[in-house]
Amino acid sequence: MPESVFFADLETADLVLDRIYEGGSKGNVGDDPIGRLLPVGNQGGFRFQGSVDKQDVRLVVLYTSGEETDWPDHFDPTTGDFTYYGDNRKPGRGLHETQRKGNLFLRDIFDWSRGDAAEREAVPPLLLFQKSSRRDVVFRGLLVPGSPRLESDEELVAVWRTTWDRRFQNYRAHFTVLDTPVVTRTWIGQVLARDPLGDACPPEWRAWVKSRSYRALEAPRTMAIRTKDEQLPPSGDLWILSTIYRHFSHDPIQFEHFAASVWARSDNNVEAVEVTRPSRDGGRDALGTYRLGPAADPVRLQFALEAKCYALDTGIGVKMISRLISRLKHREFGVFVTTSYINQQAYTEIREDQHPVVFITGRDIVESMKRRSLTRPEALEAFLRTEYPIERSVVEAALQEHLFAKKPPPNA
Known part of the structure; x- marks a missing residue:
């Protein structure tokens, strides 16, 4: 089993790939480990430090339970591909009119990702967490928008769904997990201080910002035999x-x-x-x-x-x-x-x-x-x-x- 970090130690812990971060035991929302690890709140799939409307988001957590049948987020550890669905999951609202502004955020960062280096620098670091058990979570990696395996118009797609005979749209977004084994607490501090390309910046993130180079974390299976x-x-x-x-x-x-x-x-x-x-x-x-x-x-x-x-x-x-x-x-x-x-x-x-x-x-x-x-x-x-x-x-x-x-x- 991967090494885990106790709830009491979360505030100073680095983010290590596939490490488990334990939740609390009080039985309330304060047990959420992500809110203790990072200043992004303790609820929702999109968790921001900063304002989406003002376009000054500094840090983002994408959290997936992996249990949504209607919205099947999918992480492929062998290729580093991650598919994530936006937050317009019920009829009655426009594509970008969600309460947490998740779809508006997706639109912005995918637009910036296709621009020049200055525009990509506006994309905040995205940290992927997945539900492990109870309130525990596992860190799945540092994300960037897009994929070298897809055409640009395939990276962010507005898909139609029907619920109770009512139609609506939501985003299906494709990200790449970078080959960054550790996100250090030092870099997180620099990101929050508006210096994401500081001396603690992972080289894989810097390369993506400067040249849209995808250094994906690819991990081929040791045996191609499924149980x-x-x-x-x-x-x-x-x-x-x-x-x-x-x-x-x-x-x-x-x-x-x-x-x-x-x-x-x-x-x-x-x-x-x-x-x-x-x-x-x-x-x-x-x-x-x-x-x-x-x-x-x-x-x-x-x-x-x-x-x-x-x-x-x-x-x-x-x-x-x-x-x-x-x-x-x-x-x-x-x-x-x-x-x-x-x-x-x-x-x-x-x-x-x-x-x-x-x-x-x-x-x-x-x-x-x-x-x-x-x-x-x-x-x-x-x-x-x-x-x-x-x-x-x-x-x-x-x-x-x-x-x-x-x-x-x-x-x-």
Whole structure:
């Protein structure tokens, strides 16, 4: 477990990457550790030192619980990418009319980030904290607006949402976590004293301000083998996966179309994907092309996809994956999509033998639905019924099969 800092020691503590900062024990808002660490208040996702309206914010904390189903903030420690949603989360207000001025702040800093060095110097340091447990928080890093992986018009996007049949907009913002292992108390003091580029300034922050250079904290996984828990969604999102499984469990053909769509939406380089006819698929449920290189002169790879709609507690074994591998042609790679998970033996063998197979499991499918804002039962069910209708005959056949299994006819 990472080293933690006691509540009584917070006021003098440096901010160390992935260190836990403990909350108090009195049972009130004063237990919040962020308010004791930094002079930014003790509530909200946006926490400022300074005024947004006057454009003199000196320091900002972005706090995420990671538990908002409708607004799924996402931190990827392997790439340093962080996606954060603004604070206009209910209908009835304009995009920039929120009480804490969070969306107004996002608009300003992303505008400044695309300007010259003098404008970027107006962007205050942004410190990312994530809920750990109880009132404890973990420091996730020093943020800058934007990403070297995105075009400028993709970094801050106003997205539409619907709640109670009322439409409204909110921001989806993309940040980069800098390769700064420690934010010192000395630099925090300089920032508050309006000297953010003082001698204690981290070199990664200085480089971004001077030249918009992104020195991201990238931390590749030591092993590319996900556990069962990592392949399945957290308990609060299991209903999404269960709804999808129930819808497709008796119609594998429709699930193939759904799986192909999930794969295509998971990566912008998936150029084309076509579900094969059941009688002529050669054991491959879909085929397609994956584009590499510049758009003007790309290289295309072929892939074969297999889709299995399995119950959440039924893992995929070696035999099933081996069948896909045996059908891959020269210079092809495989994609295996399932509502379930890949068991550890199969996952380990595929990765150790370096077979070119992409796994999209239950958690990935749920994340795909959340990115499409299908986070309410009625919305998800309406989407599935409309986009992937199950024929009545299929449903009736499944019902008959279920009834027969419970009570066979007299002449059976």
